[in-house]
Amino acid sequence: MDTPLIEVVNLNKSFSGVQVLFNVNFKVRRNEIHCLVGENGAGKSTLMKILSGVYPYHEYTGEIKIEGKPVKFHNIYDSEKEGIAIIYQELSLVPELTVYENIFLGHEITNGISIDVSREIIESKKLLEMVKGESISPMAKVKELSISLQQIVEIAKALSKNPKVLILDEPTSSLSETESENLLNLLLELKRKGMTIILISHRLKEVLKVADSITVLRDGHTVKYIERESKEFNENSIIKYMVGREIKEIYPPRIREEYNDVYLEVKNLNVIRPDTGKKILSNINLFVKKGEVVGIFGLIGAGRTELALSIFGNPYGFIVNGEIYLKGKKVKISSTEEAIRHGIFYLTEDRKEKGLILIESIRKNITLPRLDKISANGIIDEQKEIVVASEFLNKLRIKARHVNVRVSTLSGGTQQKVLVSKSLFSEPDIFIMDEPTRGIDVGAKFDIYNLIRELSREGKAIMLISSELPEILGLSDRIYVMGKGRITKEFTSVENLTQEEIMKYAID
Amino acid sequence: MRTFLEHLKTFLKENVRDYAMFIALLAIMAVFSLISQGNFLAPVNISNLVNQTGYLGVLSIGVTLVIVIREIDLSIGFLSGFLGAIAAVLMKFHGFSALAAILIALSLGTLAGLLNGSLVAFLGVPSFVATLAGWLAYRGALLMVTSGTGTIIINNNTFNAIGNSFIPDIPGLSNFLPQYHKLTLILGISGVVFIVLSSIAGRRRNIQRGFDVMPLDIFILQLIFISGLLLYFTFKLAAFRGISWTLVIVLIVTVIYSFVTSKTSLGRHIYAVGGNPEAAELSGIEVKKIKLIVFASMGFLSGLSGILFASRLQSATTTAGTLFELYAIAGAYIGGVSAAGGVGNVVNSLVGAFVMTTLTNGMNLLGVDISLQYIILGIVLALAVIFDVATRRRGK
CATH class of the missing domain: 3.40.50.300 (P-loop containing nucleotide triphosphate hydrolases)
Known part of the structure; x- marks a missing residue:
């Protein structure tokens, strides 16, 4: 058997103490479409960000081999040099620039001094033809194109770098049925022309349509490698591997009432x-x-x-x-x-960007939604605020010395408890x-599960x-x-x- | 003794940002007083310095909140000049009383601020552009108001008193300490006593609550430093003619803004919007309303600044307000406000404005060429912000 084009061996990765990838193994053969599937949070995006150099070499342990040769990516350019091109779920085109400017953004064709516009346009046309985008004018502004056409431009842009492998992260998530169909056909076409493709998707029907092999990730572990010829190459088996874990005892019993x-x-x-x-x-x-x-x-x-x-x-x-x-x-x-x-109170999923004011103290974050509860005539009673906030510190076992500690210095779980305290304080x-x-x-x-039960x-x-x-x-x-x-x-x-x-x- | 020095070292290291401005101010004053052979620290000049800071100081206080909510207001300089001219015209040509003219100028200022705020909050115009438009428009308006007459001399004594008169002394004590203004001494000393007592009480409270407090020796050192500085200025002012009405107004504004920003829900909401607008929104804070309030307050203070300036010059000139916005913004940055939002303290910004005035006043006194003055001010501002950014990064 050939050496795989990409091989990942025993990859481990943590974010501030929380491990998200555990000894992940992963291989992609030349000229195939390989699909990576798994629930949200299974570690798919993290794995791809390591492959594309977003998370540099020293932040993970394990080995990445390209055509059998170990590589170390320190940044995105390193991985591009090795022939890896990635297309993220959120498109990275500049809407105000034209199609050809976007395609060659960052690696413009020059004639020594200035940009060679006519060559860029000619090359763009060729690339667009390759991705069945003949209908797109290279001179059109990207913002005038539909999302599905923008996606095609994005693929053309990736191909302009002559990659060995093309990675697509949930490319169909914002497309309609027929648009998705077209995109999948394009991927098959590119494969016929010799491209190797990694597709991340949770739409299993699409995966089954195009995949030559599948890796299933679950909770940061690689749980299964399935080839097209395998008996398990079907929806039910894949779902089983995606979710197949037992409910552990960490859920407190239900109250069972009408x-x-x-x-x-x-x-x-x-x-x-x-x-x-x-x-x-x-x-x-x-x-x-x-x-x-x-x-x-x-x-x-x-x-x-x-x-x-x-x-x-x-x-x-x-x-x-x-x-x-x-x-x-x-x-x-x-x-x-x-x-x-x-x-009503909404507890956001994005505690850092939308939930907490990181530069402020625990107490100021907790009381923010209902300052009226601790103030008279608009003047805050700090003593009362400190007492109330300290109660949450004890009740939710928030690991902080006191309520004046800045939220930015706390761990993720502790920050989340501050956010939960904030919702409790607003008494919805x-x-x-x-x-x-x-x-x-x-x-x-576990603490938060118990709290939900109690509520x-x-x-x-x-x-x-x-x-x-x-x-x-x-x-x-x-x-x-x-x-x-x-x-x-x-x-x-x-x-x-x-x-x-x-x-x-x-x-x- | 060793531990004291160690305390001092770690303390300065950790809090260098908060104290650098005061240390720099002392250094600047020391240098000026050396070169000017003491003239700079003469009571009359200190009194001048304080009064010159007035119209910039109130702008710095207002713009601090604007920067805290991640916006900017460039229109404040010419708005201030324009409103000063309006007050002058009302009194001179339309027979308005000083009080009526002042109230109208303040109301118009608030309206102008509301206009800026509406453009920014409801129409989504970037504040830089919205207030740049205001900068142009108010400049034109100022020229229009003063076009027929040029400089308008204000004859209203009540109005002019704001920028040029001092609070009266206690009657019947003219033989006791004749060279000093007694009421100023009493107010200054009681102010210092109040600050010392409340600092001690605050420290005690925080110890009880289990919060982190600075070591006792450093705390005492800080109290001595602040009290010494305030007493020094008190005696200098008392040796001249005492506390001016301008200073009274600036102090009242400072106390109100300091109270609102640190003790009220409104203040909390302003800092929340600056610290994380999305989190503020999801906490039920009406971000647009907060923006509107902050810009309105800025407009109000622009009106006040215009009154202080016109009254000090006893006239409205065609160039009143020129560069005020930049001096005020520079003062706020020297005072440690962060362009990233959510951080800034109105008292520090006032001191920052005082640093700016000190520099210009001192350089004028020494006869430094105006071209060189601008270059030096530019360097000082750049240094202050570089220093701030550097220490902030280390703080993370």
Whole structure:
């Protein structure tokens, strides 16, 4: 057998103490389409960022071999030199520049002094033909092209560097059915012309259509290598390997009560992005009862966060149509401030960018949403603030010396507990928790699971958004599955429910 | 003794950013006083220095909050000049009283600030551009108002008193310490006593709460340093004619802004918007409203600055307000405000403005050529920010 084009041996990678890749092994043969599959957070993107030099050599352990030769990438240019070109989910084109300028951005063709525009245009045409983009004018501005055409330009740009291997990260996630179909056909065509391709996708139908071999990642481990000829080259087996783990004992027992009062109900919610005009949520109907934990499962791009924000005062100015009822009463919530006043709190999935003010202290972060609770006539009672914040320190076992410590100095799990304290301090009846355990250690996870149970015992309604299936199964009383901006399935009971069953409704 | 020096060393290392400005100020004053053979530190010059800082100081305070929320306001200089001219015109040609003219100037300033704020918050115009447009427009407006007359001399004594008069002394004590202004001494000393007592109480409270406090010896050193500095200025002022009305106004503004920024929900919200606008939004803070308030306050203070300046010159000139915005912004940066947002202290910005005035005043006193003055000011500003960026990075 040939030496593989790319081989990764025993790769380990940690982020500030949290290990995300464990002895990952991975190989890609020449001139094949290799697919990398796994749930959100399985480590796919991390692996690709190591291959493309985003995470430099000294930040991981293990070996990368290209055509049998060990390589060390210190930056993106090193990996480009070895012939690796990557196309990220978020396109990296400059909208205001033309197609040909984008294609040769960073490696312009010059005649010694100035850019040789006519040669760039001719070369762009050739490249575009290679990727079935003859219809695209090299002189058009990128912002005038549709997303799918932009993707083709992006591929042409990658090919302009003469790569040995082309990596595509979830390329179809923002494309329609036919556009996806075209893209997949293009990949097959490129393979025929001799290209090697790595495709990251969670749409298994697409994977089965184009893959010659598949690597399944789960929780940072490589769990299976499947070739096209294998008996296991089918959806069910792959799903089994993607999710196949047992629910551990870290989930506290359910309360098992009948729930009656509906706290939150959403009817016929439709949401459109004003900038792109794209519909991001259609016909959402759901409800959450008092004391109930309702899991919302979906993969990236399913519209979970958009759903949460549309309920939580719509801070990003989407165009929202639909009705929201709180405790049976129809309400109109037009700002986050009103949402908090109505007893809703949204716990963001992005604690650093959107959740916490990192340069401020623990106490100032905790009290921010409801300063009125610790102030009179707009003047803050610091003594009271310190007492309240210190209570959270004890209650949630926040590892910090005192409440005046800056949040930026805390670990991820501790920061998450500060964020949770912030939501508790605002005393909502309805919690919308978006990935409340993302990127934190098991101990902190366990504390947060217990807290969720306790909140439900106190009669709070909890919407738990998560892409971790065990978490959804272990905590939810009821589950909605989302896909492509719709609710694809409601499970009214989690008894005898398997992860495979849920996953089936989330993909494709 | 060894431990004291060690304490001092680690303390200076960790807090160098907060104290560098004061140390630099002392150094600047020492150099000027040496070269000017003591003239620079003469009571009359110190009094001048304080009064000259007034109209820049209030702008620095306002622009600190603007920079804290990650915006900028370039229109404040000519807005200040324009509103000073408006006050002058109202009093001189339309028979308005000083109070009415002042109130109108302050209200117009607030309106102008609201306009800037609306452009930035609701229409999404970058503040640099929105306020640059204001810079041009107010410059034109100032020229228009003063076009017929050129410089407008203000005859209203009440108005002129703001920039040129001093608080009265305690009556009937003219034989006791005749060379000093007694009320100034009393106010200054009680101010220092208040600061010392409240610092001690604050330190005690923080120890009880288990918070980190600075070592006792350093704390005492700091108190002595601050008290010494304040007492020095008190005696200098008292040896001339005492506290000016300008200083009274600046102190009131400083106390109010300092209180609002550190003790109220509004202040917390302003710093939250600057520290992380998205987190602020998701915490239920109306970011647009906060922006509007900060720009409105800036407009109000521009009006106040215009009044202080016109009153000090007892006239409105065609060039009033020129470069004020840049001096005020420079003062804020010297005072340690961060362009990244969320960090800045109004008292430090006031001291920063004082540093700027000290430099210009001293250089004028020494007869330094104006071209050289600008170059030196530029270097000082660059150094201050380089220093700030460097220490901030190490702080991380």
